[in-house]
């Protein structure tokens with residue numbers, strides 16, 4: 547399959563498994579799971595047919611492993627804007643985590659901390675390189691260091707998604723190094 551097609555299918559999945567399932571008449575089940583059959587028929591019925599082989603290939607090769615198939619069901623591992631409880635257990639983060647952003651957001655971030663904005667959680671990366679790539683989606687990347695260990699010690703809850711993204715509700719400015 548061409549890389550361009552893989553990216554198109556991945557974007558279609560992100561749109562409908564994270565943000566707008568209703569657009570193709572889909573309902574996310576508990577924890578965001580949807581039967582693979584249902585997804586494929588909804589996609590076909592809305593003019594975007596995907597073969598089971600293509601779907602499997604996208605799930606396996608997606609650059610960020612955004613989707614998981616398990617027991618005939620599929621979900622996005624993180625990044626939702628629709629209300630969904632992924633059922634991830636709380637986890638103890640490493641001492642520091644990283645957040646990639648851009649200069650134009652810095653004054654707001656220093657004032658109010660990191661907020662989830664359109665998503666459910668603030669997304670944090672375990673390493674600086676990943677954070678650089680996240681920030682670079684928007685312009686010249688700026689990497690913020692988050693004192694995650696101190697946050698955790700102070701009772702802030704963290705979750706680790708299946709694809710290695712650390713999630714938390716809000717990072718108050720005091721924890722930004």
Ligand code: HQG
Nearest residue numbers: 612625646647651654655658659660661663664665669680
């Ligand atoms: C910024 C992609 C103003 C924040 C990536 C970010 C990631 C604030 C933007 C995942 C703010 C939100 C998530 C505040 C935060 N004032 N701006 N108080 N607090 N911001 O896309 O972290 O390809 O929702 O810095 O790789 O950029 O979708 O979050 O710039 O893993 O799988 O507001 O999305 O992965 O943007 O990216 P986003 P993000 P996928």
